[in-house]
Amino acid sequence: MNIIFTRPLNESEDLLKNFFSSGHNIIHLPTLEIKSKDMRPIDTKDFGSLIFTSANAVRFLKLKNNDKRIKCYCVGSITERSLRQKGFNNTASATGTVNVLKNLILNLEKETKTKNKLAYICGDITSYDLDKELILEGINVEKIVNYSSSKIKDLSNENLSLIKKYPPDIALIYSLRSAESFCEITKKYSLTELMTQCKVMCISKKIKEFLNNKGWNKLEVFLPGEELKNIERLNNGKV
Numbered sequence: 001m002n003i004i005f006t007r008p009l010n011e012s013e014d015l016l017k018n019f020f021s022s023g024h025n026i027i028h029l030p031t032l033e034i035k036s037k038d039m040r041p042i043d044t045k046d047f048g049s050l051i052f053t054s055a056n057a058v059r060f061l062k063l064k065n066n067d068k069r070i071k072c073y074c075v076g077s078i079t080e081r082s083l084r085q086k087g088f089n090n091t092a093s094a095t096g097t098v099n100v101l102k103n104l105i106l107n108l109e110k111e112t113k114t115k116n117k118l119a120y121i122c123g124d125i126t127s128y129d130l131d132k133e134l135i136l137e138g139i140n141v142e143k144i145v146n147y148s149s150s151k152i153k154d155l156s157n158e159n160l161s162l163i164k165k166y167p168p169d170i171a172l173i174y175s176l177r178s179a180e181s182f183c184e185i186t187k188k189y190s191l192t193e194l195m196t197q198c199k200v201m202c203i204s205k206k207i208k209e210f211l212n213n214k215g216w217n218k219l220e221v222f223l224p225g226e227e228l229k230n231i232e233r234l235n236n237g238k239v
Contacts, residue, residue: 001235004163004171004198006031006178008056012078018228027162029171031181032149036060037124039146044070048116051105051141053098053130057121058082060146073108073118075101076224095223097204098128106137117142124148127176127206151181155189163191168198170231179207183214199234201227 002025005016009028019026034056041064042050049071052058055078068087073094074080080093092108094101105118117140120131124145131143173179179202186195192215199218202208208219222230 001025001169001231002027002166003231004029004168006172006182007174008032008034015227019231022228022232024231025166027159027166027168029155029159029163029182029185031152031173031178031185032175033152034123035148035150037146037148039144042119042121042144046117047119047142049073049105049109049118051101051118051120051130052079052083053101053120053122053126053128055079055082056123056147056149058086061086061121062146073101073105078224095225098130102130102133102137105134105139109139115140119144121146125177127204149177151177151184153181153184153188155185160189163194167194170234171195171198171200172227173200173207173211174203176204176207176210179210183211201230 003019004027005012006029008030009016016026039060039062041062043064044067045065047070050073052072052074058079059082069090072083072088072091074083074091075094075098077093080091083091092104094104120141120143122143122145131141134141171182173182186192196216199220200211200216201220201222202211203222203224205221208221211219220230
């Protein structure tokens with residue numbers, strides 16, 4: 001199958017290898033440019049735990065004392081793997097949505113009965129105010145922004161030619177902001193008729209609702225880590 005992949009390559013090497021080894025054609029169509037905000041190094045003595053909802057937050061993390069024993073909460077296997085590759089072994093991961101992560105944090109923090117402050121490390125734009133939700137539940141949280149994202153508005157000539165030569169069967173979208181960029185690129189390069197024929201796999205219901213309101217109707221929500229499983233199902237005609 002011809003697959004449009006919108007996630008940054010540095011977050012997805014293993015997944016892309018699995019796609020290629022399964023015989024799929026990949027067109028990498030980056031939709032967001034990620035940049036470090038040059039954060040002030042965190043002193044882990046000031047926090048009981050760290051929270052991550054993106055591998056990018058892990059990528060740009062800076063610690064003052066390099067103490068990697070601190071508890072780390074995260075969403076999904078990609079973010080957890082990024083933490084472990086950096087030497088953090090005390091991790092707790094929630095599969096699925098940020099709301100699932102919120103409940104995991106609430107359960108574990110109330111179970112341990114600690115009053116320590118938590119640091120929420122994230123980008124400048126988030127689709128869910130996790131820090132505010134936790135504060136409402138009585139958890140002491142400080143939000144620390146360590147990266148920014150901006151929408152990519154242009155399509156390379158190479159990718160434009162590839163999309164026209166190999167019309168996509170599937171497109172994978174990993175964030176609401178990425179979905180916005182995807183729609184804007186599609187409209188700018190007059191690809192709407194071609195692109196709306198493919199199945200768009202969305203990592204959340206919010207992304208699916210956004211794209212549906214924009215006129216896309218071949219939409220499906222998937223869980224992180226189950227991309228290849230769902231693609232093989234579609235490839236075998238088991239929609």
